[in-house]
Amino acid sequence: MNDSISELGSGQTLDVALTALTSERRRHVIRCLSESRTPTSLADLSTEIAAREFDAASGEPSPEAVKRVHLTLYHAHVPALEDANLLDYDAERESVALSKRGTRAKRLIAALEANFPDVV
Structure with missing residues (x-):
């Protein structure tokens, strides 16, 4: 886990990344x-997140659920992750992709899940 943390950066940069991942x-x-x-x-990301959060085992998430997720992604979560340099957002195409730091953050999340499965 220490390798994942050190790859995210140090000091204030690490604090920003970890704060972004609290959600x-x-x-x-x-x-x-x-x-x-x-x-x-x-x-597409909004639909996938809604499916993960709203138990899509019963079918597709409702359009209202997808819309709520889309609004929070657009206004809060994507900007926060972009500010932490964990993803790249293309406003013109309304598309997102992981940055190199985002890939490292994924490894950190996986390490936390493995060590604290009831918390993450």
């Missing part, structure tokens, strides 16, 4: 984007 939805964003090799549209 479960933001961790879902990192996980979803790590599964894609290409930039993902904000609309």
Whole structure:
């Protein structure tokens, strides 16, 4: 786990990255984007996050759930992750992709999940 932390940066940079990862939805964003090799549209990401959060076992998430997720991603979560340099956002195409630091953050999340499964 120490390697993952040191790769994110030190001091204030690390604090910004860790603060950005305190939100479960933001961790879902990192996980979803790590599964894609290409930039993902904000609309597709919203649908995937809604499915993960709202138990899609009963079917597709409702349009209202997807819209709520989209709004919070657009206004809060994507900007926070971008400010922490964990993802790259293309406003013109409304697409997102993990940055190199985001890939490192995914490893940190995985390490935390392995060591604290009931917390993360």
